Amino acid sequence: MTAPENDDAVDAFAEVVFDRLIGGIEILSIYLGDRLGLYRALAGSPATAAELASRAGIHERYAREWLEQQAVAGFLTVDPTRDATQRQFVLPAAHERVLADPSSLVYSAPLARMVAAAASRLPDLLTAYRTGGGVGWALFGDDARDAQGDQNRPWFDSALAGALASVPAVHDALSRDGARIADVGCGHGWSTIALAQAYPSASVDGFDLDAPALESARLHAEGLERVSFHHLAGERVADGREAAYDAAFVFEALHDMPDPVGVLTALHRAVKPDGVVVIMDEAVAEQFTAPGDPIERVMYGYSLFVCLPDSMSTAGSVATGTVMRRSTLARYAREAGFRDAVALPIEGFAAFRFYLLER
Structure with missing residues (x-):
């Protein structure tokens, strides 16, 4: 006899799979930020969507979506109460070492590249x-x-x-x-x-x-x-x-x-x-x-x-x-x-x- 669909173990494992989905999506968002130079453009210098688009040479609408997603993921910080066009997104110093400092022993952006290469x-x-x-x-x-x-x-x-x-x-x-x-x-x-x-x-x-x-x-x-x-x-x-x-x-x-x-x-x-x-x-x-x-x-x-x-x-x-x-x-x-x-x-x-x- 199969377990009922609302079995706790089933729900728990479904949640595990959903968490892995989030991880996969977010690692690919790191790939975008790395390969497009977005983390480097934010290093030590907060930016609005328009400012990031200008610095990195990307479309402003994509810049805003990526910045908001990064903030929702906890990779960037931002004051969400400000008007969308005026929000300044910040790459915290600790996150900069992981995502934008190629000399750091904890530099991890290349991991996203390997995942993208495999995909x-x-x-x-x-x-x-x-x-x-x-x-x-x-x-x-x-x-x-x-x-x-x-x-x-x-x-x-x-x-x-x-x-x-x-x-x-x-x-x-x-x-x-x-x-x-x-x-x-x-x-x-x-x-x-x-x-x-x-x-x-x-x-x-x-x-x-x-x-x-x-x-x-x-x-x-x-x-x-x-x-x-x-x-x-x-x-x-x-x-x-x-x-x-x-x-x-x-x-x-x-x-x-x-x-x-x-x-x-x-x-x-x-x-x-x-x-x-x-x-x-x-x-x-x-x-x-x-x-x-x-x-x-x-x-x-x-x-x-x-x-x-x-x-x-x-x-x-x-x-x-x-x-x-x-x-x-x-x-x-x-x-x-x-x-x-x-x-x-x-x-x-x-x-x-x-x-x-x-x-």
Whole structure:
């Protein structure tokens, strides 16, 4: 017998779904504010609808609707008693750090871009789910590419050096005179640049298969002579570079790669026997548990819409997905010739965990 329609559990779950609807709509409203420059136009300077339209170059009617929606959502503040044309909307300083300050560790506007990128490929995702195919990273476009780069940049800029310096074995390898470092899956290059800036006697090679991201990386690194970028798959890093590197890193990319064992095997060959190989990936739980915590929930979300379809767009992919648990990484590491993958004592680095691959 089915429960009656007014059952408390039914009503409670219907409310949960409605709350998720609101969240989805509001994250897309953040996308508009981010991509149209509306938050930046409001940063430190309240505006009426007409003033915002003028500053950002958008239509005044849309400006008024967006401003009112943002105030109703609690993202902006406003005096609702004033005449509609005279209302000045304010982006509070705390909200500015989250929505309009790309140097802030809590900068979150890029998250909306990743959601929008995934939503733009829903027809392709439906086909992939039915056929077992995939949706390659390039198809998600600049929204996804820029979102990943911009989201991670403040952490690499301000926290990576300290995090690595806190682990003596890693710091010592990076501090060698004339050290060579490989950064595999470098994307926009912010991790590559951060490594070069933190260790001024080292040279750093960034590797990636996303040509547009590498173009951006080269622009970002302009003037840094010790940084080079290469359009090359991780599986080929050791080609002509046997035992060339003192250290190698894969920052939030191994779970996307169709052949992680091949990549780690290449790093095992490319890094000197006394060097270090460090993997930074998502700080997911040790084992599957349901329901999960917010980190598990968001990582499975990324996996459904971006990471798993991207990986499966390559024939023969092992299809790891975003939720790569330590046991999975350790298995890949052992298959590649390492002894184990050991979590490093680096905490509070966004939603990431660092692993040292032991020889």
